[in-house]
Amino acid sequence: MTTRRLRSHRSPRPLRRAPLTRLILVALAIAATAPAQAQETSESNAAKTLDNVIVTGTRRVGMSVDDSPAPVQVVTAEALEQSGAPDLMNQLAFQVPSFNASQQGTDMTSATLVANMRALSPNHTLILINGKRRHFTSNVAVTGGYAGAASTDLSFIPTSAIASAEVLTDGAAALYGSDAIAGVINLITRKNASGGSVSAGTSGYDDGGGFTTNYQGDFGIGDDTTYFNLALESERRQTINRPGAPYGAAACVADRLANPTRGCPATGTATTPSGYPSSTGNAALGRENEYNMIYNPWFPNNSHQGDAPAIQRDVGFLSAGMFLDDGTELYGTGSFGKKKTQSWQSYRRPSQDGGVDRNGDGDRTDPIGGTGPRSGRPLTEADINKYPYGFSPSIDTDEKDWEVGVGITGELAGWRYDLSTNYGKNQMEIDVTKSMNFTLWNRTGASPESFYVGRFSATQWDTALDLSRDFDWGLAAPTTIAAGLEYREDTYGIDPGDAASYTGAGSASFPGYNPAATGSWERNNKAAFVNVILNPTEHWIVDAAARYERYSDFGSKAVGKLTTRYDFNERFAVRGTYSTGFRAPTMGESYYTAIQVGPTAATATLQAANVGSGLKPETSRNFSVGLVFKPLDNLTTTLDAYQIRIDDRIRLGSTLLYSTSQSVDTLCGRTAGCVPNPNLPDPADTNRDGRPDDAYNQTLGAALVAGGFISNGSDPTAPGGSMDATARANIGLNFFTNAMDTKTTGVDWVTTYNTAFDWAAIDWTLAANYNKTEVTRVGNAPADLGGRALLTDADVATIQYNSPKYRVNLGANIRFGERLALNIRENVYGPQYTLGTTSAYAAFPQIMNTLDLTTINGVTYYKAKIGTLYTTNIELAYTLDQRLRFSIGADNLFNAYPDKTPAAIRQYNIERYATTGARDYLLGSPLGFFGTRWFAKVSYTW
Template identity: 55%
Template structure:
């Protein structure tokens, strides 16, 4: 929320992040923000979908005079990420109105951390690699030696691949917040933001021979477009704006508020410094830069709410708040230029084919009410409910009951029982795309096309907490909670190649697909066709235009190379998970007062545990398991079980020093032990589903930061600081596994384990100066 009003979401659909379409806070200038409020318990009962976890309410400045100017620079000690930022705010107005205007500009460079792919290690010592390849039947390495020695002349050789490198970003944004008081308590308010953001990120290296080569029809000569290989880039140009206008006032004993908010985010996507392998193979020519298409998302929300206090003879007046809301969501994907999706498409990020694009919308109505009462001076009760009706999936009702009892001035007990829901976002329902990697391709189906479509996630929340203020300047809170979420949306990925015999294959008995005559393949390279293609996935791929129907020779070809079907995956979203999370939050604050100044102390700790209580199968694909026990283990253990934040802020005279320590508990994922049995005594083993796995654990991490500020007068403030000042990095892949993979030319790009909460870039330092007037 911004000033209590729902802000629109981004159009950038996070397929890799399991479908998130979050609000992009980077389009709100930090210089415009006055403070931030957080509501957690039972927020969905008041604010509806997306508020299962709570609500963040950003309150903008309302200054009618004065302002500020800020400048800063930051970068990483190990290189990269240099960021300069500039921002300002100015307030204008008089006794009855104000306009607060803010702006911000940021230029952030990418952080490059490169590693050697296995074939680069091969080319570093060709004689040793060739001897190994001939002794072990590694034709892939022999091909690298014969066809890809041009990679040696790449300027980054041998560290050809980047890993998890954030993009370079250029951002320009502005905002305003305004209000005017009329006669008789009537107030007009309006606020909005506008911004543009460009970003570019370099992707993994493509080998010289990876384009397949163009064969000259006259001479038979084979040529490659990039003799030394290439690193393509993905780029975006994003425009975002938001406008709210409203009136509020009084009608008798009622206070009322009516407003409307419209927001839009639009992103043009490009692939740069690349090529289209299919165009090169077919015609001996290809563009290097491609327009891949455009995403857009809009939200238009209009609401009216009214509040009144009633004297019902209790310890305090009863507060009644009710309202209605209408919201319209739109989402669309516009196709890219034909060269971006022809055949295999632009390497790294194929353009959006017209078959997977379109414009979609839905609307919803909501009504809500909230009653707050005090049966006694020490007892508060808050009851709320909300009913929403969506045009695409139907209706949902949620509610909450919150209570607090103050036994004394220093001790209170509080608790909440609530339900909530999250409607499937527009991207989950309608996003459809093809993603091509150096070794295969993935088709993503729109969630609305699978089974009966997506339904909302629902939640049941219980919490019980204690508030304790034993002495002046000391506050302590302890809250325990349990959150059950049903029908969680999850993206499942399946291999079109089933890796099982036709005799044991399961599939549909109806439909045009011939389940008895699937295309054969030889995935293990023994010369025997032993791999059948899944007919259920085949039908979905045909329907989406990704492959041609093998039962109809006259059918047009699809988007995927028919000779590469063993490397095709199909992904889609479905409501297949139920989870239960239990946890505890503890927060304490204390201020120490001395003759020379003060120290503000903070300790905040959290522990939680997530369990998967149901792992289902996707509608229409019931014969295909979505989860193994290893997948479930990863969901339950791939985030830290606990986190502790410690802080102390020293304030004396014109100086302020903040010291911070963030501690993250251990986390792990599992990987199959197959191929590494000889190192079993060096690995932390676990048995799941009858299979042997080893843990890839990121241990406890502690990050130290500081901020030192000097304020010579009321106008100027100069600050320097750092995050992760001891240059901590997450744990690496177990050394026995990594060393074996490197020795056998089969290592991945990154020696560090993924999923760390601290990033992979080391210490970061910054300096900034502010002037207030």
């Protein structure tokens, strides 16, 4: 009987005791002296070596990472554990410089935080599990810098299930299909037939919040021919609110109470303490009930904008397999997870609900009885305001995610084959709590506090057959021929919320999905590929691939890849790749529909298919060239430069304006980032029949009708539709569109150096990424929508500059004998910025003179810049008997924070009673604005 022994993915950690203070000093000294002190590795203090055979980026069996013609970075399970990062996505981002994870979001983006590679969309990175495509989340990002993101949610994969992660930083659509434009992350799961581990950890932030507990475990059973490995993880994570992020209106109230004669004014015509004219919002201070916000428990830091969500997460992953007598393997995987999130939203003032007319005098804002806060007691406001002290709504999600897969792999007639099928589903139910419906309150004096706003769902069923065979054609090495077929079905659906969630203004902070905007959609695609890998000479390898795919809704596309590497000797090699690729629009980008309603206006996100000509796939051209240098047996450096051109990139376009009574130029003057277009049809009542009947408004009106927001595209005031009647005069619309072409260039640098000394063994790592994205073309709306640019200059700046310009990771993993280890890592995040409008500040030199200004196309902006951030990360670990391990550590040890909002702008927004714009820290940094995170872990391995 032929048997195949399984290989364990575990290795002991040799450690020895030493004082922490000494270790830190030693680590700093080593940086300068290590090259001179390097010596042969002794058996007891050997620098760790790993089996470095990879399966990602190549279909040749036995390829090592050092010999790969494509750039691949391998992250071990041990490396993933060496930080306080709460989940797999953040652990990978901690290790891979070109991979950046978001730390906070707004609205639904808080429920599914995303990461991106090379500052491209999260949708441009393909996630594989054991080489098989993983399904996507059903939650489409609509707000933030990566609108449209609906990639794989890595939080549903327990870290304890992962043996290693292979990160391919190269275009690979010809090998793996749509989405593999920026790169591929292939997660290799544990397949142990024996042994296991359990661990418990806790972490929290030095400045408060984010307290987290994490419990993990995995175990394997089996024998020489079978394996069954189950991994489990449970996490509880609290939200984070920083006191340094005050709510502008609350700070204004505090100032007025402290300085009644010169504090923030209480009328719309007075002058603020700094000489700014007060806003109409200041007039709210004339209402006694507005002062009740001082009794809110968060006062004056009422704002929750940018807070990280609270998370409850329970996930599991199963890998199983059996080897037959002829070496054939039957395998299966399964995962299941539940995740609940709670995301606090921006604070709403006491009078922001508009009140209710209780006494029939036609005034919804007059309080009935009671004594005001300036007398020391809160005013009794229940008669006119539902929340007398104001309120902060919460978006609560309840998400389930699962996937099952089975396959068979072996040899038949000299061909290696792998036949597999995988089915995955993600489903998210959404509630808004501690909220209200302003329209219902104004009309009836009653409103629910909790709303069911709807449900997302997405499925993927992928079946693939891969074949490969080596042919000896007399070349320097056997030629590998690979080919395959793939069939995939995708579905996407939105289910409606309860009526109160979408009627009128809908549930405050996140209105529900109305029935007309919901539904279910599906598509399929078929693919075939061929791959040839040959060695013309002993030192030269050539890898060529071609792929053809046909989508049921987008037609067909053929792409290719040519990769080569030449080794001049054992120490030096060059490599390069040219490839074409594509990305089909996600189902969410094609069919997502939603609306946000304000007191006098509304913004609707419409299905792309209902506006213009719909979406088409993105196409890409990738070129990379690199060097592999190994001057010493224990020192390896790779340097890879790349350029990625993407045409017809999909993004949420800037807002188009639909109005029955005002010109676009007038509306544009009130819309941040909107530049008037003289060629745009005037949507005013041009023929004075009381209806917006030009082509521009007719097109947008038809899309609003299709979305269920209004009933008559020529007369938005007509009865019917879910949009609040008070918001129909000024309606903004946006939709996903092929908005632009981009060019991304950069360099990846990875150096590893293993050294050994009498007193310790040290693994040094230097990993860096430099990245630059340029928008080379901005698309225009269809002619009947005025032909205006689909992105503003501020949008373009966000795409180009709102990711760190570079990342550098410098680490030393020091092992002192068999018990004690110290891991030190310095992570550097380069500068980034967005553009902010200055129209509100142009008349005030005391503000403008403090800003970093730039003028584009005649419009002046200020740079909201986050400078270079340096973070020191440290872990100290102690192991007993190579089984019981204790570790403590800190991420961002010296409490680095991103830059603050310009002080003059922050003060302006406070004095003018602004609801936003007064937060302390700028958003968008991969660090968030949370500071030092401490962590402690204990684990037992058998």
